[in-house]
Amino acid sequence: MRNKGILSLVAVGLFASSLSIGAVKAEGNGNGLARKAIEHQVEKPLEKGVIDSKTFNLLEKELNGSNPHSVKDFNKIGRKSSSSSSEYIFETEYNDDFDSADNASYELGTIGQLLPLYDVDFHKVVVPTSGVLLVAGFTDSYAIDLVFAAMQKGFVTNSNLEYLGSEYEEGVEVQAYQAKKGTYYVGVIDQDNEYIDDNTEYDMYATATAFVDNVEPAKPTVYRVDNNDKVVTGKAEANSTVTVKSGSKVLGTAKATSKGTFSVKIAVQKEGTKLTITAKDSAGN
Numbered sequence: 001m002r003n004k005g006i007l008s009l010v011a012v013g014l015f016a017s018s019l020s021i022g023a024v025k026a027e028g029n030g031n032g033l034a035r036k037a038i039e040h041q042v043e044k045p046l047e048k049g050v051i052d053s054k055t056f057n058l059l060e061k062e063l064n065g066s067n068p069h070s071v072k073d074f075n076k077i078g079r080k081s082s083s084s085s086s087e088y089i090f091e092t093e094y095n096d097d098f099d100s101a102d103n104a105s106y107e108l109g110t111i112g113q114l115l116p117l118y119d120v121d122f123h124k125v126v127v128p129t130s131g132v133l134l135v136a137g138f139t140d141s142y143a144i145d146l147v148f149a150a151m152q153k154g155f156v157t158n159s160n161l162e163y164l165g166s167e168y169e170e171g172v173e174v175q176a177y178q179a180k181k182g183t184y185y186v187g188v189i190d191q192d193n194e195y196i197d198d199n200t201e202y203d204m205y206a207t208a209t210a211f212v213d214n215v216e217p218a219k220p221t222v223y224r225v226d227n228n229d230k231v232v233t234g235k236a237e238a239n240s241t242v243t244v245k246s247g248s249k250v251l252g253t254a255k256a257t258s259k260g261t262f263s264v265k266i267a268v269q270k271e272g273t274k275l276t277i278t279a280k281d282s283a284g285n
């Protein structure tokens, strides 16, 4: 399953010369804070079950470039790269701080360099709803000691983004974070750059992101239903599918609006009938 090289950065090396144009802006050691925050990520094995093998394989394929569009299955909001024929997004320098971060995509991996010395790259990622944010990283360069982490703007730490752990297999590191809806940043550094200036424009890394909604919607709020009503109305998670049942019999189903209101048509029910109303998000929770 992983016998193909995870990522042929050699092939991508063809682009190296064009990439380096964006990487000439020299920076001092003003990125120490970012480096420290990224390095702060402790090694923590990921508990089983957080990443299912299907997701892991999709991420691997994204890094591999052989099937970059499959990750769409997990997320419908990923943006397409402006050049849709491209299998990767190339980093856009200057991206050394939160405000100048370039945009990562759930559909395409990002490729970057860590040049010149002390280069830090920030890639912005948008989490659409509460769930698991997966960040994968890979390099085939011996000159790069790749270290990366997802973080919040300004290095804020709170329950919006919680590190679950990482899995490392055949050169690909996959980190998982339980994240609330919001904008996050993947910071990338070359750890040995603090001591050695050995990176060339041919030394590259790749990162990829995926999102898995593993959080079930809150219980719907249901307005009163009388024995002459032909609809059940209420509030449920935006865009979730609401089902009204009587016992095991489905009386009706409808999608909640983007504002979280729903209206499900039903046949008039007898007085005293017990209705069960459930909400399911697009990921099936």
Ligand SMILES: [Ca+2]
Binding pocket: 023, 091, 093, 112, 113, 114, 115, 119, 120, 121
């Ligand atoms: Ca860079």
Ligand SMILES: [Ca+2]
Binding pocket: 093, 094, 095, 096, 119, 120, 121, 122
């Ligand atoms: Ca940079």
Ligand SMILES: [Ca+2]
Binding pocket: 143, 144, 145, 190, 192, 193, 196, 197, 198, 199
């Ligand atoms: Ca290096």
Ligand SMILES: [Ca+2]
Binding pocket: 129, 130, 213, 214, 215, 216, 217, 281, 283, 285
């Ligand atoms: Ca959900």
